[in-house]
Amino acid sequence: MTGNEVKKYDLIIVGGGVSGTAILYALSKYSNLKSVCIIEKYAGFGRVNSSHNMNSQTLHFGDIETNYTFEKAKNVKLYADMVKHFLEHEKLINTSEKIFSKYSKMVLAVGSQQVQVLRERFKTFGTLFPNLREIEKDEIGKMEPRVLEGRDPKQELFALVTEDGYTVDFGRLSRTFVDHAKKLNPDISIHLSTKLEKIEDLKTHYRIQTNKGIFESEAVVIASGGHSIKIAKSLGYGKKYSILSMAGSFYTSHKVLNGKVYTMQEEKLPFAAIHGDPEVHNANLTRFGPTAKAIFLLERYNYSSFFEYLSVFGFNFRTVISLLNIVSDTVILKYLLHNFLYDMPFIGKRAFLKEIRKIVPKIKLDEIHYAKHVGGTRPQIINNETKKLEMGEAKLIGRNIIFNITPSPGASTCLGNAFADSKKLMEFFEGKFSFDSEAFEKDLVNTQG
Numbered sequence: 001m002t003g004n005e006v007k008k009y010d011l012i013i014v015g016g017g018v019s020g021t022a023i024l025y026a027l028s029k030y031s032n033l034k035s036v037c038i039i040e041k042y043a044g045f046g047r048v049n050s051s052h053n054m055n056s057q058t059l060h061f062g063d064i065e066t067n068y069t070f071e072k073a074k075n076v077k078l079y080a081d082m083v084k085h086f087l088e089h090e091k092l093i094n095t096s097e098k099i100f101s102k103y104s105k106m107v108l109a110v111g112s113q114q115v116q117v118l119r120e121r122f123k124t125f126g127t128l129f130p131n132l133r134e135i136e137k138d139e140i141g142k143m144e145p146r147v148l149e150g151r152d153p154k155q156e157l158f159a160l161v162t163e164d165g166y167t168v169d170f171g172r173l174s175r176t177f178v179d180h181a182k183k184l185n186p187d188i189s190i191h192l193s194t195k196l197e198k199i200e201d202l203k204t205h206y207r208i209q210t211n212k213g214i215f216e217s218e219a220v221v222i223a224s225g226g227h228s229i230k231i232a233k234s235l236g237y238g239k240k241y242s243i244l245s246m247a248g249s250f251y252t253s254h255k256v257l258n259g260k261v262y263t264m265q266e267e268k269l270p271f272a273a274i275h276g277d278p279e280v281h282n283a284n285l286t287r288f289g290p291t292a293k294a295i296f297l298l299e300r301y302n303y304s305s306f307f308e309y310l311s312v313f314g315f316n317f318r319t320v321i322s323l324l325n326i327v328s329d330t331v332i333l334k335y336l337l338h339n340f341l342y343d344m345p346f347i348g349k350r351a352f353l354k355e356i357r358k359i360v361p362k363i364k365l366d367e368i369h370y371a372k373h374v375g376g377t378r379p380q381i382i383n384n385e386t387k388k389l390e391m392g393e394a395k396l397i398g399r400n401i402i403f404n405i406t407p408s409p410g411a412s413t414c415l416g417n418a419f420a421d422s423k424k425l426m427e428f429f430e431g432k433f434s435f436d437s438e439a440f441e442k443d444l445v446n447t448q449g
């Protein structure tokens with residue numbers, strides 16, 4: 001095939017993070033769609049937000065995320081369980097590649113007000129998570145001695161804990177999905193170092209212009225993180241959305257925690273609360289974070305994404321009004337201002353130490369270090385109609401095209417998202433191909449793993 005030849009497929013997936021590769025895997029295993037192509041701008045899969053260096057590595061179920069409503073937790077659990085079942089099965093069949101580590105996981109309530117809220121929350125959320133237990137101060141101290149060490153003995157403490165704490169290398173998970181997909185469907189066409197530069201809807205099919213030539217397909221899935229909204233807008237979709245690009249940074253220390261310890265999050269904030277936990281491939285390293293700082297890049301550390309961000313943000317009257325509305329909430333404003341400090345030299349470390357001390361009261365300044373080049377950015381969606389920040393992921397559906405925009409917990413929900421997209425794609429193809437939902441559910445939903 002020469003470089004000038006147009007490459008034609010039934011489906012093109014754009015983006016090789018955990019979302020795009022999960023769709024590739026789901027279709028390869030459970031559908032008879034063969035002519036599938038995936039294009040990724042970097043030379044490997046899972047290198048942007050899905051990389052283990054870029055996110056908190058947590059498989060979020062909704063049990064210790066106190067900003068989730070019951071309904072949200074129910075949905076996230078359904079999807080996270082799919083990843084859990086996949087991981088447990090993978091561990092049995094592939095012992096050489098470690099994709100995850102399992103630790104205990106707790107959410108810690110400090111002070112009488114938080115304790116009361118968490119106890120109350122357990123009454124309903126406990127029904128959804130049978131492995132979640134209430135523990136009091138003594139047991140917290142046994143599990144996590146440094147959480148108790150040096151703490152004011154009069155301070156009320158209470159926690160919900162579970163042994164189901166999955167710390168996942170979502171980058172490696174992306175590559176595992178691709179490895180399986182290649183074996184299941186040798187016809188898959190993989191194009192790395194290939195960047196979508198322009199997409200056109202020619203009504204009978206899509207034409208994608210890349211640095212490696214022209215690609216065409218009947219249907220398209222855009223799974224490009226924050227870039228998905230940019231691509232959607234170029235086709236006239238998602239005009240009511242803007243993006244706040246919320247970078248998350250981390251501080252690390254030598255091992256001070258045995259498992260994951262989360263703090264309680266404000267309900268109105270769409271970010272995971274600050275937590276401390278062991279690194280997925282090194283239990284002797286504790287990571288604290290993530291922070292949440294608005295940046296003007298669509299992809300962190302990639303300065304060429306500055307102009308891309310500006311085009312997505314769309315500095316217009318509606319967006320500015322939405323922003324003003326969002327920051328008029330003092331809780332959000334305070335949170336954003338605080339988080340702005342954490343990346344600053346000298347004062348950032350000292351300011352963040354205060355947050356860490358809510359978890360490990362006696363940790364010293366010289367025990368923590370700013371983790372350089374660690375932490376990606378979350379494309380947090382602003383809805384210019386409601387003038388509010390939206391919680392979690394968004395999906396836009398167009399003519400034979402799906403756009404996935406994936407802030408946290410987008411990695412935890414990758415297989416659930418792949419399931420939804422696979423079914424939608426079958427509608428696009430109007431019976432030409434089929435997807436075996438039952439087999440998917442048998443393997444990844446209705447299974448004991």
Ligand SMILES: Cc1cc2nc3c(=O)[nH]c(=O)nc-3n(C[C@H](O)[C@H](O)[C@H](O)COP(=O)(O)OP(=O)(O)OC[C@H]3O[C@@H](n4cnc5c(N)ncnc54)[C@H](O)[C@@H]3O)c2cc1C
Nearest residue numbers: 015017018019041049050055056058196225248376410412
């Ligand atoms: C600080 C932080 C902490 C987080 N913690 C968690 C957590 O603990 N648990 C959790 O579930 N989620 C977490 N998330 C969210 C999670 O990382 C993302 O939701 C997830 O990785 C999104 O996967 P993705 O495949 O959609 O996007 P990405 O991993 O960003 O992949 C998108 C891919 O598209 C490619 N791409 C972009 N544009 C183009 C183009 N024009 N042409 C070709 N390819 C293109 C990119 O190179 C990239 O490989 C966190 C995120 C951050 C930033």
